[in-house]
Amino acid sequence: MKTYEEINQRIRNGEAVVVTAEEIIDIVEEKGIKKAAKEVDVVTTGTFAPMCSSGAFINFGHSKPKIRAQKVWLNGINAYAGLAATDVYLGATELPDEDLLNKVFPGSFKYGGGHVIEDLVAGRHIKLKAISYGTDCYPKKELETVIDIKSVNQAILTNPRNAYQNYNVAINKYSDRTIYTYMGILRPKIGNANYCSTGQLSPLLNDPFYKTIGIGTKIFLGGGEGYVYWEGTQHNPRVKRGANGVVRAPAGTLAVVGDLKGMSPEWLKGTSITGYGASLTVGIGIPIPILSEDIVKYTAVKDEDIYTQIVDYSKDYPNGVNKSYGEVNYKQLRDGYIEIEGKQVPTGALSSYKKAREIAEILKDRIKKKKFELAKPVKYLKGKLGE
């Protein structure tokens, strides 16, 4: 048994043994759980995928004379201004007022809130337009200016739901045309199957009972640093689990926050989902401290031991029908074909395993170079130890 303090001391001394969630699989296989728990201090995880429930609080500072911005647009994208005078929240899926949407089906959604966030992080200029009704203390009624990441007072990435613990495999079983969903393009007659999780690398699949990932956990977020600030919206630990404790359907989620000023456009990407809308692809990496043998056992989970459900997005999902067309594991999904109703169906992902792997490596490197220490959660997520 180790403590957070002991692990951080080892990081400071440059002695910490840090491995990725892929590497720990072989280590546990070779050395066994006991020895691995003793030798390894931290396991790093990673995920990189479109995460729609994302956005940023921005305080753009005061003009002269001042304005109490009532409605605000950033590069033509509406940002919610129902906050104090110059605070706005820019949501990742927001679209330009004049966007064609799905009028010419399927819409392409080339630019949305997620793209503004990427542009901001990349240091590009953003056109800001604000209108107001004017008050005695804030007389200005119209403002057009240019902001960038350096000029704003704060830009805080605040994502209410990220890093889903497992997700559905999406198919089109019933429609006779190609359908366009947030899970991507699905051809008729189960022409393809799309998934969105980095499996054995994914943070919450390596900590199935939320024993280390909780409120206050320090994470890699969008290339910079961030924290878990709450359970994510729709967090639901009570789904069916395998004998290894791993959830077999979408379950836990995380709400995360971090300073956009320290992030990079490589790990925060505006996303255009044909026929669906705009989003933001977020890179997240979470270090898991090896506090016990249990924890190392969880982090050694393999793709072939992580299962998820096949869900129809042509009829069932849109109508709220909860039905599964079989279970598959992430090894099968990542190998490129799965069998559904006797048919070999090619798979594609929205999450990037390659990028997730890079994130786990970067986080490992930061910890080894003493640039990143672990934070003990101040409160655990609902569902710890299956409660």
Place this chain on the structure above:
Amino acid sequence: MTKKRVVLTFPHEIVSQPVVYYLVKDYNLMINILRARVTPQEQGRLVVEISGKKKELEAGMNYLAELNIDIQSLTRDIKWHENKCVHCTACIPHCPTDAISLDRDTMKVSFDKQKCIACELCIPTCPYQAIEIVI
């Protein structure tokens, strides 16, 4: 023997004519059809590999041009921007020729122009506009 891969776009009044038959019969060309499609606007689209003697190939192309068939060489049709690609694999199951493919060890996606038949199926699948039609 010369070989050419082209995308032929037929105006709708020609869609019903046996153009390929004449290319074979009158110009001695070998035609390998890589993809055929008639769009809802009734435009025909044929991606073919044509091979034959250089002179006859040229004559065949002239014959097509006279019929108002738009001829586009294949190689410059589709561009994959490696710097925009995040290697998600959303496009992979949609590519009929493995022109876009995945190395399952490195999980890295790559593009082989030679295999691409410019069917454009991958274009709307990419959330990052990493695949582009170049005209």
